[in-house]
């Protein structure tokens with residue numbers, strides 16, 4: 001892949017909080033139409049990587065290029081120029097109805113419903129009354145309706161039933177197949193690698209493995225080892 005063909009290009013990124021780095025010298029590339037899974041133990045630094053790519057955190061060192069733009073830009077700027085960010089937790093306004101949640105997005109409500117038509121009967125309810133899976137579909141539908149070209153998704157499966165997780169991941173895969181570059185942080189390693197094109201394994205802030213999804217699937221024991229040592 002040439003540098004310019006990457007939708008996300010992170011090179012030598014060191015970033016963290018205050019003066020303390022949480023990630024060290026991280027390199028990562030995601031091309032248009034590619035889905036990359038980022039996995040690792042709790043506290044490994046996965047969210048820190050997404051926040052840095054999104055422009056929420058300014059790296060101490062290294063370069064981030066998103067859709068060809070390597071200037072340091074904040075999340076609001078990147079979001080206006082093709083970046084969608086599904087952050088950890090439920091990205092919905094609990095006091096607004098389902099419909100209102102979709103209406104505040106960058107794209108039309110009708111378009112959002114094309115991704116998750118099963119939401120339609122629930123749109124008059126407040127989002128806080130919907131199930132966790134419906135809330136996550138609402139959040140993803142709102143982001144996809146804005147037609148992002150890069151999508152960062154942080155643990156979208158947290159606390160959800162396997163069938164719902166599969167539904168959400170399949171929708172992400174379809175978005176990648178339409179050309180969106182997707183970086184997915186996921187605790188369910190095997191499920192993520194089953195649907196992704198490639199993967200990165202992070203341990204204690206450092207990238208310790210990377211490869212195609214098939215290569216990493218064949219190295220499940222090694223990945224598990226990084227989870228165990230990463231948790232010590």
Ligand SMILES: Nc1ncnc2c1ncn2[C@@H]1O[C@H](COP(=O)(O)OP(=O)(O)OP(=O)(O)O)[C@@H](O)[C@H]1O
Pocket residue numbers: 017022040041042043044045046047048049
């Ligand atoms: N706002 C913050 N202020 C200070 N330290 C933080 C902050 N957020 C995260 N950290 C620290 O940075 C390190 C990496 O955290 P991060 O949330 O990126 O990991 P993660 O891999 O996403 O973990 P999890 O799976 O638990 O969400 C951890 O040591 C964490 O305690």
